[in-house]
Amino acid sequence: MTDENPSAEKTQEPLLAVRDLVIEFRSRGEVNRAVDGISFAVNKGETLAVVGESGSGKSVTAMSLTRLLPEEPVCRVTGAVLFDGKNLVACSNRAIRRYRGREIAYIFQEPATSLNPVFTIGNQLAEAIKLHRPDVKDVRAEIIRALDLVQIRDPEKRFKDYPHQLSGGMQQRVMIAMALVCHPRLLVADEPTTALDVTIQAQIMDLMRDIRRRMSMSIILITHNFGIVSGFADKVIVMFRGKIVEAGPTDTILSNPRHAYTKALIACIPRLGEQQRRLTTIDYAELEKSQST
Amino acid sequence: MERPLGLAVLILLGCFYLVALFADFISPYTPPDQSLQKTYHPPTALFWENGRLHVQRYELADPDDMVYRKIEGEGAPVRFFARGHDYRLMGLIPTDRHLFLVDEPDRIYLLGSDETGRDNFSRLLYGARISLSIGLVGIAIIMVFGFLAGGLAGYFGGIWDNLTMRFIELVMAVPGLYLLLVLRGTFPDELSPGQTFFLIVIILSFLAWGGTARIIRGMTLSLRNRQFVMAAEVLGQSPLKIVGKHILPNVFSYLVVAASLSIPAFILGEAALSFLGLGIQEPSASWGLMLSQAQDMKVFMLNFWWLLLPGAAIFVTVIAFNVLGDVFRDIVDPKQKFLNR
Amino acid sequence: MKTVIARRLIALIPMLLGITFMATMLMHLAPGDFLDQVRMQRDADPEYIERLEREFGLDNPWYVQYFLWLKNVVPWDLRSDFGYSFHYKVDVWELLGQRLPATILLSVTSLAFAWVIAIPLGVLAAIYKDSIFDRISSILAYAALSIPEFFLALLALFFAARTGLFPLGGFTSTEFEFMSPVRRFFDVAHHLILPTIVVGIGSIASIMRIMRANFIDNIRSEYVTTARAKGVPEGIVMFRHVFRNAINPLITAAGFAFSSIVSGALMVEIVMNYPGIGHMIFHAILQQDQFVVLGALVMSSTMLILGNLLADIALAWNDPRIRYD
Ligand SMILES: Nc1ncnc2c1ncn2[C@@H]1O[C@H](COP(=O)(O)OP(=O)(O)OP(=O)(O)O)[C@@H](O)[C@H]1O
Ligand SMILES: [Mg+2]
Numbered sequence: 002m003t004d005e006n007p008s009a010e011k012t013q014e015p016l017l018a019v020r021d022l023v024i025e026f027r028s029r030g031e032v033n034r035a036v037d038g039i040s041f042a043v044n045k046g047e048t049l050a051v052v053g054e055s056g057s058g059k060s061v062t063a064m065s066l067t068r069l070l071p072e073e074p075v076c077r078v079t080g081a082v083l084f085d086g087k088n089l090v091a092c093s094n095r096a097i098r099r100y101r102g103r104e105i106a107y108i109f110q111e112p113a114t115s116l117n118p119v120f121t122i123g124n125q126l127a128e129a130i131k132l133h134r135p136d137v138k139d140v141r142a143e144i145i146r147a148l149d150l151v152q153i154r155d156p157e158k159r160f161k162d163y164p165h166q167l168s169g170g171m172q173q174r175v176m177i178a179m180a181l182v183c184h185p186r187l188l189v190a191d192e193p194t195t196a197l198d199v200t201i202q203a204q205i206m207d208l209m210r211d212i213r214r215r216m217s218m219s220i221i222l223i224t225h226n227f228g229i230v231s232g233f234a235d236k237v238i239v240m241f242r243g244k245i246v247e248a249g250p251t252d253t254i255l256s257n258p259r260h261a262y263t264k265a266l267i268a269c270i271p272r273l274g275e276q277q278r279r280l281t282t283i284d285y286a287e288l289e290k291s292q293s294t
Numbered sequence: 295m296e297r298p299l300g301l302a303v304l305i306l307l308g309c310f311y312l313v314a315l316f317a318d319f320i321s322p323y324t325p326p327d328q329s330l331q332k333t334y335h336p337p338t339a340l341f342w343e344n345g346r347l348h349v350q351r352y353e354l355a356d357p358d359d360m361v362y363r364k365i366e367g368e369g370a371p372v373r374f375f376a377r378g379h380d381y382r383l384m385g386l387i388p389t390d391r392h393l394f395l396v397d398e399p400d401r402i403y404l405l406g407s408d409e410t411g412r413d414n415f416s417r418l419l420y421g422a423r424i425s426l427s428i429g430l431v432g433i434a435i436i437m438v439f440g441f442l443a444g445g446l447a448g449y450f451g452g453i454w455d456n457l458t459m460r461f462i463e464l465v466m467a468v469p470g471l472y473l474l475l476v477l478r479g480t481f482p483d484e485l486s487p488g489q490t491f492f493l494i495v496i497i498l499s500f501l502a503w504g505g506t507a508r509i510i511r512g513m514t515l516s517l518r519n520r521q522f523v524m525a526a527e528v529l530g531q532s533p534l535k536i537v538g539k540h541i542l543p544n545v546f547s548y549l550v551v552a553a554s555l556s557i558p559a560f561i562l563g564e565a566a567l568s569f570l571g572l573g574i575q576e577p578s579a580s581w582g583l584m585l586s587q588a589q590d591m592k593v594f595m596l597n598f599w600w601l602l603l604p605g606a607a608i609f610v611t612v613i614a615f616n617v618l619g620d621v622f623r624d625i626v627d628p629k630q631k632f633l634n635r
Numbered sequence: 636m637k638t639v640i641a642r643r644l645i646a647l648i649p650m651l652l653g654i655t656f657m658a659t660m661l662m663h664l665a666p667g668d669f670l671d672q673v674r675m676q677r678d679a680d681p682e683y684i685e686r687l688e689r690e691f692g693l694d695n696p697w698y699v700q701y702f703l704w705l706k707n708v709v710p711w712d713l714r715s716d717f718g719y720s721f722h723y724k725v726d727v728w729e730l731l732g733q734r735l736p737a738t739i740l741l742s743v744t745s746l747a748f749a750w751v752i753a754i755p756l757g758v759l760a761a762i763y764k765d766s767i768f769d770r771i772s773s774i775l776a777y778a779a780l781s782i783p784e785f786f787l788a789l790l791a792l793f794f795a796a797r798t799g800l801f802p803l804g805g806f807t808s809t810e811f812e813f814m815s816p817v818r819r820f821f822d823v824a825h826h827l828i829l830p831t832i833v834v835g836i837g838s839i840a841s842i843m844r845i846m847r848a849n850f851i852d853n854i855r856s857e858y859v860t861t862a863r864a865k866g867v868p869e870g871i872v873m874f875r876h877v878f879r880n881a882i883n884p885l886i887t888a889a890g891f892a893f894s895s896i897v898s899g900a901l902m903v904e905i906v907m908n909y910p911g912i913g914h915m916i917f918h919a920i921l922q923q924d925q926f927v928v929l930g931a932l933v934m935s936s937t938m939l940i941l942g943n944l945l946a947d948i949a950l951a952w953n954d955p956r957i958r959y960d
Contacts, residue, residue, distance in 0.1 A: 109861065612781035613780075616781050
């Protein structure tokens with residue numbers, strides 16, 4: 002490390018830079034613009050939270066990073082996704098596979114359906130290792146290490162289990178282990194706790210924190226819950242109907258939200274000890290007005 | 295129309311039914327009409343001369359191998375709307391007009407002749423009546439039995455349901471054709487053509503009603519806990535009335551489609567039985583029966599390919615009904631919740 | 636698993652009892668006595684006929700006869716006696732022993748043929764959904780579904796006769812007895828090719844359709860995205876991840892396909908003169924050879940039920956979520 006030229010330019014350059022990303026779906030002549038010209042950046046070691054309600058385009062943004070969306074004519078992605086300076090939107094199908102899993106790994110919302118039901122979890126972890134780290138001799142040991150890292154008890158026994166034999170929380174841990182086995186530089190977690198019980202949610206977030214500390218990678222955390230953003234993310238972007246309506250450091254946004262939509266989302270966080278008179282709902286008519294002005 | 299294939303098939307079947315209905319008008323000969331001098335005659339060629347359509351005349355060049363040769367320049371004029379054998383048009387109007395004929399002793403064999411010199415074309419048209427009607431009669435029967443058995447089994451549940459379902463399982467546990475043959479073997483051979491037809495329909499319905507009954511049972515089970523059925527029960531309506539008044543209208547479209555999915559089975563079943571000599575008997579015409587002549591080694595060796603045409607006719611008809619059944623199923627049950635095969 | 640298999644095998648018994656009881660009843664509804672055939676034969680020895688009548692209780696009502704038959708069939712002394720064929724003049728058990736292997740062989744090769752053709756076609760049709768290939772294969776599937784086996788068998792014979800490439804039916808050549816084992820194998824294989832294709836074609840359509848539908852369902856599922864997100868190449872996603880999932884319902888369907896194959900084999904055996912139990916039952920019915928009919932019914936139904944059971948076992952083996960206990 003020391004003999005590399007520590008040019009100021011290079012350290013400043015973000016790990017991931019998304020510019021003017023537009024994602025359109027078309028079916029039967031109708032065009033649905035799911036993401037409408039967004040730009041953001043993630044630096045090395047940084048955690049970015051993407052917040053927004055259902056359908057605001059968070060997942061498709063995440064998927065578009067490594068081109069996991071359906072191909073043209075169904076889906077069209079324009080703009081640039083610069084990872085380490087290379088534009089992933091334009092690179093070949095072969096080339097993109099070297100980024101998937103190895104550089105950018107994913108954790109999805111539904112662990113139950115995201116794991117292949119007919120293969121053992123060890124098998125599914127091994128697949129990732131064999132693909133990206135052919136030099137690893139003892140794949141089994143590597144798997145057990147990964148399962149250990151995500152705090153699965155008895156990894157030697159567990160790795161022969163099929164997904165349906167594990168609880169939801171365990172399945173999500175396996176998903177995390179699978180994302181981590183190739184030591185990616187960017188981890189994209191798409192609502193990793195939404196499908197889980199509240200207590201399990203907290204455990205998984207603790208685990209994520211622990212892992213971030215150990216592995217020092219960048220994370221994009223997608224959520225519609227501001228509650229888990231505080232204390233976890235460095236930066237936040239707020240998405241509303243395919244656009245970024247607000248972006249900035251987490252503390253600033255939480256303490257001083259400028260956009261009405263952000264305020265509404267923050268108001269949804271249940272706070273301990275605070276008596277809530279009524280459930281906060283989002284007034285869309287109001288938002289439309291503020292959007293147009 | 296959003297389904298061009300369905301429409302095309304509907305038109306095709308419409309034409310078939312028209313042809314079958316007017317079979318006696320369109321065909322120049324009756325099914326048993328033999329001509330022993332002209333056995334295994336190839337399809338006759340047609341040509342124009344003096345502004346009239348003529349049918350080519352042939353001579354028997356090799357009586358051992360039944361090779362016919364054209365007599366160049368000789369032919370008989372084809373007469374349209376000519377007088378031939380008597381019949382009743384659509385079973386009502388007595389007449390003797392035929393679409394086309396040639397004067398005896400010449401014969402017009404559009405699709406060749408069989409081992410006793412009968413006209414393959416005429417026999418195909420008459421045979422169409424059997425294949426095209428057997429499915430319709432059959433589904434009428436299985437709709438009634440399938441609905442009654444399935445509806446009552448689903449409605450009453452318990453022992454009645456258990457008995458019905460076990461019985462259907464029993465019938466389905468025997469490979470279809472084996473059971474078909476055993477059942478056919480049970481009945482006497484000497485029957486009138488009408489009786490034979492009816493017997494075949496009954497046997498085939500017995501084999502096919504189970505599938506329909508199961509579908510209706512499944513739907514009835516899910517319907518019987520709905521409010522309007524419970525309300526009718528509370529009001530003290532009799533079970534038969536409830537099944538008829540509340541269940542039937544709700545399952546009717548499924549019933550029709552489920553039953554119509556077995557039309558191909560009826561057509562194929564009749565053809566197979568007749569082919570084996572256990573169905574429609576000579577000299578009547580049925581596609582399966584006609585095809586049984588094609589089993590003769592002579593047919594293969596001497597290339598009397600036209601005797602295989604009834605098979606093609608069965609094939610096309612069954613395809614048409616399969617396509618149609620699928621189209622109907624997609625309309626009635628697009629998610630294939632109840633009707634799948 | 637073992638207990639499930641045992642339970643299913645035990646459930647087979649009432650099924651077979653029901654079928655044979657029904658069959659006996661039906662056969663006695665038929666006019667005439669099936670011994671008429673024997674009596675009409677000139678060389679029939681009256682003493683012999685009398686012995687038959689006594690042995691099988693033919694002068695008793697049909698239900699008594701049924702129980703007599705049953706008593707003989709049940710292997711008390713480790714040997715089933717399925718009665719006697721009046722037509723072939725041999726033990727039915729012996730006759731079944733000759734014919735059953737041929738039918739089982741034909742059914743298995745046909746099923747294998749249907750799978751080998753239908754699965755790749757179904758997969759390709761799913762991957763290239765709505766393409767020209769998909770359209771053409773679905774039309775061909777309709778054709779395969781709709782063509783009557785006996786017509787196809789005739790066409791196959793026609794083809795064999797015109798080209799001389801294949802034997803005109805049968806199971807072995809006439810010189811079979813004098814062949815070396817290797818040549819015997821090839822002789823049987825040569826005779827099997829056409830019947831296999833003819834019987835198998837009918838099942839291609841349904842297997843292909845199921846495969847296509849399942850594959851399309853599975854392509855859309857989330858584990859596919861997970862696999863892609865791991866960097867797994869598209870080909871492996873399809874053939875490792877999707878395929879293993881999509882094949883499951885097909886294994887169940889194989890049980891049903893087996894039913895249509897056993898049925899279809901009957902017509903093909905008759906037309907192509909293939910000496911299996913379908914061929915046998917047809918002639919037995921014509922001759923009212925009662926015990927042969929019953930024996931063939933028992934065997935064909937057992938084959939079907941065992942086929943379904945095998946499919947269930949294979950499914951449990953392929954799909955870890957299914958455990959019978
Ligand atoms: N495969 C697809 N085909 C067509 N439209 C799609 C597809 N996937 C997503 N969309 C559209 O893109 C828009 C954004 O969807 P996206 O899944 O990104 O929402 P989200 O913000 O992740 O919501 P959630 O919180 O529910 O996960 C939606 O309006 C959806 O209709
Ligand atoms: Mg999402």
